[in-house]
Amino acid sequence: MERRRFLGLTAAAAALGLTATVAGCGTLGGDGGDVTLRLVAADYDLTGGNTTKKYWDELVAAFQAGHPGIKVQVQVESWDDVDRKVAEMVKAGQAPDVAQIGAYADYAAAGQLYSADDLLSIPVQANFLPALAEAGENDRTQYGLPFVASTRPLFYNADLFDKAGLKPPTTWDELAEAAKKLKEEGVRTPFALPLGPEEAQAESLMWLLAGGGGWTDDSDRYAIASEANTETFTWLKDELVGQGLTGPIAPGKLNRKAAFAAFARGEVGMLNGHPSLVQEAAKQGVKVGQAPLPGIDGPARATMGVADWIMGFKQNGHRKEIGTFLDFVFSDENVLKFAGDNDLLPVTVSASSRMETATEHAGLREFLKALPTAQLPPVGKTSWAKVSETIKQDIGKAVTPAGRPADVLGAIARTATTAEAAE
Known part of the structure; x- marks a missing residue:
């Protein structure tokens, strides 16, 4: 952790x-x-x-x-x-x-x-x-x-949830089931997963924390390719992206700004939210629901x-x-x-x-x-700027059809080791 x-x-x-x-x-x-x-x-x-x-x-x-x-x-x-x-x-x-x-x-x-x-x-x-x-x-x-x-809590479109008869999910399995129901109801992007280069390091960290991992361990050492992190991205690839629940734009190409704009237009069922989005969505008539981020077996024990x-x-x-x-x-x-x-x-x-x-x-x-x-991310590390940039550019590959989460995380981990050695 x-x-x-x-x-x-x-x-x-x-x-x-x-x-x-x-x-x-x-x-x-x-x-x-x-x-x-x-x-x-x-x-x-x-x-x-x-x-x-x-x-x-x-x-x-x-x-x-x-x-x-x-x-x-x-x-x-x-x-x-x-x-x-x-x-x-x-x-x-x-x-x-x-x-x-x-x-x-x-x-x-x-x-x-x-x-x-x-x-x-x-x-x-x-x-x-x-x-x-x-x-x-x-x-x-x-x-x-x-x-x-x-x-960053979970945001959901309250009207779309009411129409589909859904309650806010508390676990990853419930999140996936809710996303499937929204897809059946014709929602364009049941869950927006912005792993594009704008802020992929932050979006990823929310999921890693919910899955019991993180970019660093308890000693503040990089733990990017940990078993928990690999399992988290494997779940994202198989249960969300692979099931067609993350919308028409590949997560690695989707930036936060575009995801938030789509949510404010009423095209997104759920995403990991940011305080500034509440007001913008309300201006466009979208009723925003908020809930703790779901985790593997209940609400995430920590958020970003x-x-x-x-x-x-x-x-x-x-x-x-x-x-x-x-x-x-x-x-x-x-x-x-x-x-x-x-x-x-x-x-x-x-x-x-x-x-x-x-x-x-x-x-x-x-x-x-x-x-x-x-x-918080490990912003006090001088190596973090390089590691963060690498995450932004590469982490989206972990959830592509041909992507292997273990390989992608391993490559980022090697970059981190090199960057930290140069500190």
Whole structure:
């Protein structure tokens, strides 16, 4: 099993009663002299709008009003491009001061990032959900600061389920039977299985955890070709894909974005969901049901958690100013606004507690409930970027008619061994 990274609150963190409302007034200061920080951030707007840019523009305006010596320039890039563009900037010797992207470990291992200790005031640093803080560590030092998080339950089209007389499945066998019934009812894609290169490493991990495996074992060592993982992909190949229950597009060619869009159009019976899909499906008149992910013999004992990261680069030497800005970013108001507006989960103790009781965030409570047993991918490994990319490109082959799960997983495992040896 992958090392347990529980996202529940530790007693020590809860006892602190943290509020994270320092609003940039931490011990690091940074108001002396005129400094311009450059921030590159990912675009979370699923509809092609400018809500992410508007968020940052408003946050920066409020920050600059209280810190006239620090200016912040914001550059928002799509998720398709942001990691690559930041990597190109760093390689060219033009690193941004702050980057909000998908991975941090390579930069941390190369000595290019400030640590959390370097940047944040003590109350802000102590307020992160413990497992997210741990997942942000490289060589036992935190460099990645969690920005937003999500968990993934099972989504189902409630109207299609009612029409077919179905209840939410709790086991894999029940899931397969429900998918067969939906197919008989004419549903185009009974279960959407996006193993395409957009996010195959995450979709796969949800199934691996439900099957008693994971990308790593309890010691955080890669266990990609384990018996449990092989059995999971064999079941997917034989009982879902091989039975024609995953729709007209081969899983290895289906990306998450396309699967979610099809679900929002009412063409998909079930898929492993994401908080942002709830609102989009509702806009198109699809009633979304949510349930714990099914496992082999009952609900999955663990589900996947995902975090996106924000980090400060050393290159321009703006440690104090970056720290002052990030203290402000992690105030409850800013954390809750971004998470709530994008149907995602906050990354701090205090903001999570507020979201649990806020009526306007009632739709996210099921996702918050999954936090205590959620597990993250091994993002702290510098080898994970290479391993993750290999999974994205190759894992879909495991469920093709000619595919052999053991062979595909074995090849990925060899890539992981080589990548880890090079760390």
